[in-house]
Amino acid sequence: MKRFLQGVALTFCFVMLLGTVCFAxxxxxxxxxxxxxxxxxxxxxxxxxxxxxxxxxxxxxxxxxxxxxxxxxxxxxxxxxxxxxxxxxxxxxxxxxxxxxxxxxxxxxxxxxxxxxxxxxxxxxxxGQKILAKKGRFTKHEDFVGKKISSMQGTTSEKNAINLLKKLGDPNAEKNVISYQDEPSCFLALQQDKVAGWSTDSTILLGYAAKEPGKYELVGDFFSDExxxxxxxxxxxxxxxxxxxxxxxxxxxxxxxxxxxxxxxxxxxxxxxxxxxxxxxx
Amino acid sequence: MRSSKHFAQQFGIITAIVLVFYAVFSHADFGYKFYWAVLYEVNPTYKEIFGYWLLRGLQLTVEISLISTGIALFMGTIFGIARLSTFKPTYYLATGYVEFFRNTPLLVQLFFWYFAFPLALPETIRIFLNEHNYEFWAATLGLGIYTGSFVAEIVRAGIQAIPHGHVEAALSSGLTRAQLLRFVILPQAFRVIIPPLGSEFLNNMKNSSLAMTIGVAELCWQSQQIESFTFRGFEATSAASIIYLSLSLSISVVMNTINHHLKIGQDKQLTLVDRFLALLFRPFYLLGTAVYLILRHLKKRFNLGEYAPQHEEAVFASVWSRTAAIIWNWMGYCAKIIFVCLFIAVIGLAIYAAYSFNWGIIWKNLPSLLIWTFPHGGQGEIFYGLGGLTMSIIIAGIALLASFFIGLVFGLGRLSNNALISTPSVLYIEIIRGNPLIMVIFWVYFFSPIVTGMQIDVFWSATIAFTIFSGAYLAEIVRAGVSAIPHGQVEAATASGLNYVQVMRKVVLPQALKIMIPAIVGQFISLFKDTSLAYIIGVFELTTIAQTLNNRLMIYPFEIYTTIAVLYFICCYSMSMVANHLEQKYTPTRRTARSAG
CATH class of the missing domain: 3.40.190.10 (Periplasmic binding protein-like II)
Incomplete structure (x- = not known):
């Protein structure tokens, strides 16, 4: 048992070293x-x-x-x-x-x-950034004032979405943009009506919208260049x-x-x- | 009792360590320039002070923790008592609740409550929920229900710890079952369970950091937000860590004080902190007394309880009480029948849900969930593209092995009489235990490239974080195990000429290890569940794979999340059976107690 544990500990140290050999x-x-x-x-x-x-x-x-x-x-x-x-x-x-x-x-x-x-x-x-929403519910960006929008934490689209809502006069812009850790969570939130729209770069939105054709649409124009x-x-x-x-x-x-x-x-x-x-x- | 000189020494050493750290961080060059002002200056790009963000996050963390603690206490008490019920359906329900929620990762549960659960509700309710801050409530309820399953076990153990003689004495002196519970069992049980309950509440507060994964802007989320705005991950993470640490410390101080006050039959030496907190609790105590006095007054006023009936009235009263007893019995039966119906309905629903699953999808993706693309991984992928459940097990295994040695060193170090050795051990253990695991993961992740100048694979980054985290917990297990060995043995061994290492190696550790084994298996289970957190930095373990598959399949979240919950459950539950088995094998007192009872 002791031998075994020693062996494992040594191997562990060795592998750790191997894993770290990549220099900048x-x-x-x-x-x-x-x-x-x-x-x-x-x-x-x-x-x-x-x-x-x-x-x-x-x-x-x-x-x-x-x-x-x-x-x-x-x-x-x-x-x-x-x-x-x-x-x-x-x-x-x-x-x-x-x-x-x-x-x-x-x-x-x-x-x-x-x-x-x-x-x-x-x-x-x-x-460029757009907003994806369920089909037939919204026609322009102003419709999203006071509604929730999903985005991914740590992305530029998160900041842009907050700025857009602020510009359109939403006093709770920061609370209304809900940030998740990944794209699937953002889409799931939209799918389940937890948010009215999901905002990120339009090609990402297209990729997800294509999963259920005819159910989603992009609303309004680009509101930022990406x-x-x-x-x-x-x-x-x-x-x-x-x-x-x-x-x-x-x-x-x-x-x-x-x-x-x-x-x-x-x-x-x-x-x-x-x-x-x-x-x-x- | 340790002397004040000891504390003075400890204080001196802590100051020295802080000074050394300060010197190293302000002068050494890691190729990274620390910029703490990011936390308190007005950022030129965003015109905001990021320190406020942390405070806003702190407020949410406190709110979530308090409410979910309340829920956990409520659920835990009910289900803990229900687990002792002789009525089988109640027992099954409670056991099912406890085992299921204890043996699946909180992260998966939160995903379930937030993404899957609302689908089972009618449209109107769903819309109502979504309009009323469902992120917050899903996190709070999910957390409360998760912690509740742990509290239930603590409550059960507390009640079982009460000698059976007390119950018999109370019953034979004419108390009803409700009175027995209210006046005899619960007051004693709560005294037993307060220390473990306190650490559970502490865990609950730390676990609230997982709410960030469903978009709640609590403390951990805010620190990551600052990181993403400024790329100052190290500073933001450190600041959040310090806040978490102070929260943990205040919780443990409060719990210790309560514990101290409730202890029976020990001389109470009140410290300054105790007195201060007693002052703080005074209003609640006064309120309680006032309520009690009012109730007693009302009771007297309406002659409740102390009523000597006349003859006819006595006959009437006895008839009445007999009828009441019959009605009461029937009500009990009805309640039982309703309960059984509900129970069957729940099981039926579960079977129906399982029936309507798309099993083809699950079968098709099961190999991916278990081993990912092994052995056809691409260039440079760790372990030939291994991932999924196997990866989770490997991470947990490596981390446990490595942390065992860390735990041994620091656990023994903490018991040392030499302040130079014990203080660093205490610092390590308490700092790590005072922080959520997510924070430790971020720490290793942001800190390791600063110190070493290179980035290791996320797999190793996560494994190191798990090792450091679980090392602190194992150190406490080791400490408890070693402390349990009678001191006489150590003295005898020393007297017979063994040195410290020999005493530990030949006498104390072999015995202590036996006591520790169940706790170590328990630690392994929670470590295994915690591997789900590696998802956050993109390690391809089970939860990340589930997310990736869900991303591709899109319309089967129920199937995917249920499958991984079941996978986690199978692993954890079988391990906890092993733990129970070992506990019975290695705890002689309990075995005799059981065979006697």
Whole structure:
């Protein structure tokens, strides 16, 4: 028994050490040396990054990240391996600051407040915030004054929703925006009429609304721009350039639109017309 | 009794530790700049003082804790008594309540009350609930019902602790069963149960932090909100921890005082705190006395009780009392029949609900819930993509093993006479026990990258948090176990020339371990239930998988949540059977008591 316990304790210490061997450093050099990129992806966001019926991790963000890494490998002249790391709204920024991941492709809006802590690539996806509600109940944003709206804690949409209600004259704006820990909870709350609307980036809303076609609709216009950037470690311009060039190359040779149409094209459940252009540097 | 010199030493050491921490944190460079002003200055971006947010959260935490404590006390007393009922349906109902709610994680229960339960109600009621702050009430009721199941066990044990002779004496002196309960059993039982009840209320307060998962803006939620607004996770979490700690401390001081006042037959040395609190409780005491006096006056006024009847009246009275007794009996039967009907209806409803389940969905997803994608996990995934129930068990197992050694060190450390050793142990144990587990998880999560400069996998982050948390509880178990060994044995062993390590290793620990085993299994069960909290930082254990599946399937929340509740229940219940078995095996006194009774 004693031997056994000693063995277990030693193994435990050893495994702990193994688990901690992942250093933060100049990301570009590190990737070049190891040939591995740690990519952070959400796991609960349809259709950006989620587990499908066969428990495969798929989605728009997943394809984009894989393609970006493949192209960076091309720039470096070697094949890079992708290591996927699961992220949620709590971990997607702190994993970057602590060096656990090299890039985070995770529905992340490029915000100035966030830019103080991490860096962003150029915008790789253009979204905006809307409100999803049960069909036929609301026609404009003003209808939501005094009603409850669900959102996810720690997101920009939470803040935007509060600001919208405030602007429209709701004195209890802060109480009326109820923040949950994940998207499924937000949707469930809407489904069960706990809230009148769910507000977040429109593509996420489309993904959920498609689950029960004909029951939900988006109300009103966009009330904020949500330019998504790939989150990158602070102050590593070689790495940032590599990512930016990869995104631009994808756009110019059409790969980007192929991936886009696979997830948001007219034939999909989440149809979302592409109206913008990715920033190009000659 | 420890001397005042000892306390002075302890105070000195605590001050020293605080100073060292201060020095380290203000000068050392972790690559992270502490910015405590975030809590009290007006934030330039948002024009708000974030410290107020914490206070608002504190208010909600206190409200939830107080109301749910009341509910728990009420439910616990009723079901605790019901568990001793000789009427079988009552007993079954109470046992079902206690076992089910004790053996499933609170997090899953809260999800159930908030997301699944309202679906069973009519539309109008649902709308009414949703308009009346249902988040708050679901959290409060859920918490009350959960804690109630623990209180019920405490009440049951308290009542059973009363010698049977008291009951017989009371019955033979003519008290009715209600009077027996009111005047003999409950006053004594409550004295026995107050200490465990106090720690249950403490747990209840800490558990209120889980309300954040269903969108209640309590203290823990607010600290995370500050984190998401400013990315100052460390500062916000520390501030919330200190508030939780002070809340815990005040609860234990109050409970200790009450305990002290209620003790029978011990000389009471009142401390300053005791006197102060007694002053605080004085109004309640006076109120109670006033009510009692008024009742006695009314009783006298209407000659209730002390009434000597004339002859005819006596005949009438005896007829009347016989009729009353018959009516009373019949009412009892009716109540029983109604109760049985209700009982059957509840079971019928449950069967009907189970019948209307989409079993195909459950079967199809059961493998995912048990092992997730093992062994086909992707690159860099921990344990080849293992997850779900197996992951929960692994986390709990590793944490228990590691925390056992921590518990041993700090438990013995706390018993040491050397203040240099005992003070850090006390600090560790009390600080951890005074905080909710969620806070410890956030702490490890925000703190480890600051100190080590790197981020470990969330799996390890969670496991370390569980280890630290459960270490403090195991330390207390170890302390209790070691204290239970008669001091004479230690003296005898020392006198025969063994040194401290030998005394512990050869004499005390082997015996203490036997006493500790049931408590350790109990700790393992609660650790296993607590793994559901790892959901919050995205560890792929059972609850996270359930959320992920629910996310994909969308329209089967009932099926998914019931399945994981049943999975948790099966594991916890079988472990608690093991615990009971071990308890009977290793507690000689109880065994003899049982065979005698």
């Amino acid at each position: 450093g100049a990301t570009y050099d590190k990737v070049n040396k190891d040939g591995v990129v740690q990519v952070g992806l959400m796991y609960n966001s349809i259709p950006a990054a989620y587990f499908n019926d066969n428990n495969e991790w798929v989605g728009f963000d997943v394809d984009i990240a894989e393609e970006v890494v493949r192209r960076i490998g091309g720039q470096m002249g070697k094949e890079l391996k992708v290591e996927r790391v699961k992220l949620n709204n709590k971990t997607r920024i702190s994993f970057l600051t602590s060096g656990r991941i090299d890039m985070s492709t995770a529905n992340m809006t490029h915000k100035r407040e966030r830019d103080r802590t991490i860096d962003f690539s150029i915008t790789y996806f253009f979204d 330019p998504y950037g790939i989150g990158l470690p602070q102050d590593d311009s070689a790495w940032r350039d590599a990512v930016n060039f990869a995104i631009q190359d994808m756009w110019s040779d059409g790969t980007y639109m192929n991936i886009y149409n696979k997830w948001y094209g007219p034939d999909t459940l989440y149809y979302f017309p592409m109206t913008e252009k990715i920033e190009m540097w000659p």
